[in-house]
Amino acid sequence: MISTMPARPVLAGDAHLPLYRRLCITIAGRIADGHWRPGDMIPSETDLARIYDVAPGTVRKAIETLATDGLIERRHGRGTFVRRSNFDHYMTRFFLFRDASGSELDPESRILSRQVVSGPAPVVSALGLPDGSDLIHLVRHRYWEDAPRLLEDIYLPLHRFGPILTCDIEEIGPLLYPAYERLCGELVCFMEEEITIVPASAQDAAVLGLHSADLIVAIDRWAKDAARQPIEWRRSRGETGRFRYKVKVE
């Protein structure tokens, strides 16, 4: 008879990686595959140590790494939770819209069109998809003080975001990332952006109330899932006068 050792539960990643790294990957995978959802509390450090048969200190290091990566959030005395992303508010950080008293105004969102396109090629490759992949293309305007101030073209891989195309448009609501999560189970965890200043197209200028070829700010964004795969590409355009960006370095 072969004696069966109690097997260490499977940890993702190459066996030559440090244990804590493999635990990171495993936990991130559990979040990416929806086993633990945003807002959920994940097992306590002692439980994780027991479950995966590693020392508490190793769990601790893995959890700390994931927390600084922004995937989870630790709350002293309560537990460790999968982080809820709220990146959709993020863009408003670039643009100044305040009422008379100086407090920030929330924009209104209107999706003007929603259709399947194949391409454009630069977007397909920005999303790391094979040539000719189908995309969902959304055109959205965001309004402050009853005027469109931010114009957005948004592209999503059709095979992951079908419900965004087929759902009642009212279901999407003012914020896209919560809608991705609610309707498609897709979670935005990371972003990269590139900011440039370019002449406005005739159409953009007309909507923004500018002259054609006036300069506007363009913000290109790659939104990524927990595995850092890009799942959305968008280009947002707005007036330069409202633009302000703050950076902290190191």
Next chain:
Amino acid sequence: MISTMPARPVLAGDAHLPLYRRLCITIAGRIADGHWRPGDMIPSETDLARIYDVAPGTVRKAIETLATDGLIERRHGRGTFVRRSNFDHYMTRFFLFRDASGSELDPESRILSRQVVSGPAPVVSALGLPDGSDLIHLVRHRYWEDAPRLLEDIYLPLHRFGPILTCDIEEIGPLLYPAYERLCGELVCFMEEEITIVPASAQDAAVLGLHSADLIVAIDRWAKDAARQPIEWRRSRGETGRFRYKVKVE
């Protein structure tokens, strides 16, 4: 006779702070006061544990914190080193200047003026100094392809940067932060910046070869020492067409 316990060496910070935090503050202080200079190797983890009479794990956590803060740098198998800042190159990341083959071009720096001013008031308060403090004001242009492309007004507190005013101007060289370190012993460790798009002054427009009131990019920067005290404020202006900025979020 009173028995004297071997005293734990003085750790900076309130006694109620965690040990590792106090160790962080202590080490950062040693760097800020010039005891350990940029590029120096600091004592090994085991030595620090012995010196400050704490467990190696506690030293480890302090060192890790300082490393993610960017104050020091760990090199496996070699040691832990005070980080050399090289922020002066940083601005070129915002602006695209490439030769025909696409590789980045280094700018040439020219300091056009160097004088003591008292004020302006907004700058004095940006630097956290008392009203009426004396500042050094530098005007610097940075050249790419033999034309001034980036115009800078730089303000420094006189009492910390005297040598910048009195030294031979050739001694300053093309990069300011290494000069601050070499001539004044001042080390830039952190920065904050704010980017806006504004109409060019008549003078800036003339230098940049634009029309008056054409839009330009303005980057305001607060440079800070190891203790996060602001020690330099500058405003840099450049052409919008050359501007590009990349951000990674979380």
Next chain:
DNA sequence: GAGTGGTCTAGACCACGAG
């Protein structure tokens, strides 16, 4: 080979939050 940081373990006690 000597010295450094990197990983992993094991366990004690503290501080916080909620019932």
Next chain:
DNA sequence: TCGTGGTCTAGACCACTCA
């Protein structure tokens, strides 16, 4: 009061760098 994360300790062994 209980369970959580936060701090601190102590020590083993590995992996990298350099002389």
